[in-house]
Amino acid sequence: GSYSGGSSSEEDVRTASVQHPHRHHHHHHHCGRRLAILGLVVSPLAFATAAAYLHRGRGGVTMAEMYGFPGTTYPGIRDAYAQCGGEGRPQPYTDRLHVNFLLMTMDDIPFPEIWLEFFKGAPPGSFGAYVHCAHYELCAANLRESGLDSVFQMVPTVYNEWCVDLLSPMLQMLRIALQHVPEGLEAKFAFLSPDHLPIKPFRTIQLELGKHPGASDFCIYPYYYWNTVKNVSDVYSVTTAQWSVLSRQDAETLLDRMPAPSVDVPITVAEVENYSWEDFNAYHCIDEAAVLTTIFGLLHNDSQPTFFPGIGRINTATNIQEQGCCRSWVMMTPGAAVIGRTVDQKIKSLAALDGDSELALVLAELLTTPDSVVVGPETHCESGCEVIWVIEKLGPVGLRILRRSSFLFARKIARNASLPGFAAALFDD
Numbered sequence: 001g002s003y004s005g006g007s008s009s010e011e012d013v014r015t016a017s018v019q020h021p022h023r024h025h026h027h028h029h030h031c032g033r034r035l036a037i038l039g040l041v042v043s044p045l046a047f048a049t050a051a052a053y054l055h056r057g058r059g060g061v062t063m064a065e066m067y068g069f070p071g072t073t074y075p076g077i078r079d080a081y082a083q084c085g086g087e088g089r090p091q092p093y094t095d096r097l098h099v100n101f102l103l104m105t106m107d108d109i110p111f112p113e114i115w116l117e118f119f120k121g122a123p124p125g126s127f128g129a130y131v132h133c134a135h136y137e138l139c140a141a142n143l144r145e146s147g148l149d150s151v152f153q154m155v156p157t158v159y160n161e162w163c164v165d166l167l168s169p170m171l172q173m174l175r176i177a178l179q180h181v182p183e184g185l186e187a188k189f190a191f192l193s194p195d196h197l198p199i200k201p202f203r204t205i206q207l208e209l210g211k212h213p214g215a216s217d218f219c220i221y222p223y224y225y226w227n228t229v230k231n232v233s234d235v236y237s238v239t240t241a242q243w244s245v246l247s248r249q250d251a252e253t254l255l256d257r258m259p260a261p262s263v264d265v266p267i268t269v270a271e272v273e274n275y276s277w278e279d280f281n282a283y284h285c286i287d288e289a290a291v292l293t294t295i296f297g298l299l300h301n302d303s304q305p306t307f308f309p310g311i312g313r314i315n316t317a318t319n320i321q322e323q324g325c326c327r328s329w330v331m332m333t334p335g336a337a338v339i340g341r342t343v344d345q346k347i348k349s350l351a352a353l354d355g356d357s358e359l360a361l362v363l364a365e366l367l368t369t370p371d372s373v374v375v376g377p378e379t380h381c382e383s384g385c386e387v388i389w390v391i392e393k394l395g396p397v398g399l400r401i402l403r404r405s406s407f408l409f410a411r412k413i414a415r416n417a418s419l420p421g422f423a424a425a426l427f428d429d
Contacts, residue, residue, distance in 0.1 A: 084325035086212025089247070089310035091186075097210035098187040099202070100128040102173040103152070104166065105194040107135040110415050112146035114197060117423035119151050121202040128177050129153065132169035134160050158261040163285040166242070167269070168261035170287060174251050175260075181248070186213035189246045195412040196243070196328065199402040201427045208408060209245060215310030217245040218292050220324035223316040226299070227280040227289050234301035237272070237280055238314060242287040243328045243409070247310065250295045257294050273298050329407040331363050331389040333376065362405050363389060371395025393418040399425035 099122075109115065109131065119129070131152045133139030143149040155176050158168045174189055181187040188209045198205065209217075219241040227237040246254070257270045269277045269290045275298070277286065296308040299316075306314045311324060366374045373393035378385045390412045394402070402410055403426050413419075 083312045083323060084212070084217060085312065086215030086310055087312040088307060089212065089214035089249075091212065091214035094186045094210045094213050095207060096126070096185055097206050097213060098126060098128065098181050098185040099206050099209060100130065100177040100181070100187060100189040101152075101192060102170065102177060102189055103129075103131045103192040103194065103196070104160070104169050104173075105131060105133055105139070107133055107138040108142035108194070109146070109148055109152065110194055111197060111413070111419070111422075112148045114419070114423055115151065116147060118198050118202060118427055121427055121429075122206075125182055126206065127202070128180055130155055130173045130177050132160070132173050133157060158263055159266055161266065165266035166285065166287040167258070167290055168267045170242075170291075171255060171258055171267070172261050174246070175255055178248070178251060178255070186210070187248045187251075188213070188216075189248075189251050190327065190409070191243055191245075192409065193243070193411060195415070196409050197411070197413050197422075198408065199329070199405070199410045199426050200408050201429055203429065205408050212310070214247050214249060216247045216250045216295070217325035217327050218311060219243065219326035219328070220292075220314065221284075221288075222323075225284065227282050227284060229275055229279055229298075230281055236299040236301065236316075237289050237293040238296075238299050239284045239289045240292050240324065241326070241328070241330065242285075242291070243330070243411075244291060245327050246291075250310070253295050254291060258290075270294055326359065327407065328409040328411055329359060329362055329402070329405060330411050331359055333387040333389075358406060362401060362407070365401045366391070366398055369395070369397045369401065372398030372401075388412065390414050391417055394422065396421065396425065402426065 103109065119127070129152045131139070131143070132155050134157065136154065136157045140149070140154060143152060143154070153176075155169075155172050158172045159165055160169045170191055177189055178187075190209075200208075221239045221241070223236065223238075226239050229235045229237075259268060259270070261267060267286075269286055272293050277290070280289070282289065292308075292311075296311070299306045299314055301316050308314060314323060363374065366372050371393075372391075372395055374389050374391050376387040376389050379388050391398075391410065392414045394417070399422060
């Protein structure tokens, strides 16, 4: 059955589904599952000796020299830019990309002052910002009070239930956003959660996403997490983090192939290559499985790696943890890999499975930075505990780490996080 569960923090209870208030987090957090092998569960003190090496990494000392990582110098071969080249969708660079921010929430958007500062850097007509709220009236009041109603346009609420169907709100925002893209502009559409924040200036995000305007960006889980067809070997629905960035072409394809969302009932996902959703062993929720598969089809694991236009080659080698193009820094770790081990053992066992990952190195740097606090509460314990990393505090050094990373967004940011100077550090050109 579907992988389900969630942490029971105050934030997760706040975002419980409108249909099922007892369910946890409106936006599940498996994005880190593809990074399961990369997580580093360490205390800042225990990691102090590693800190010097990590920070010296840009000078040529690699994590390999300390822990036997098969990687290269930071940020490594498989950094967040690993597959952001738009392969197979050659389209000229644009510096006028229309960027659309599509955010799902229950009843508000945290850190309104940060979002308002961020959008001050966006010229009129250069972006769209849309929000789907489970509780429409309460959300409207909260957005008015915070001033975010000047930036985010609310869309009519459709069916939304964690894991059962968060695809409907995504399609609802996408449909409305597409109608409002100015004539003659290329456009992209980024899906976000309420615990996301942008960590680059608007113009940087616009130019980065404008490098390959025809290509979408998906953060792809390791292949052993993909949904498989029941009783059929070597046919996969490639699962990804739900925080994708879609090109206009792929957004239109997705909307064409999916039924329109309904207010009262969950969506019936379109068949793909004559398979219905029920034909899959569904290890993931549909917002993680149906988007890429509906646009590009299934992966047939024969002798050749599958090529998806704009994404590039998708490989089923067991040792590849990081594929696709990850625009959000987000991190989860399986508890079994880290519980009850010394720091050195943890890092060695995790490092053996993958090389220097920018996702892991950003986490390690934040953990070893005295002015920042990142915590790893356990979640999903009914199916083997995972650790989800949550940013609770960022000081000047922590902010610099995020600014110089290649990521455009970060999550999870705790609702009560201490973020002094965030906008000045991250959005000033």
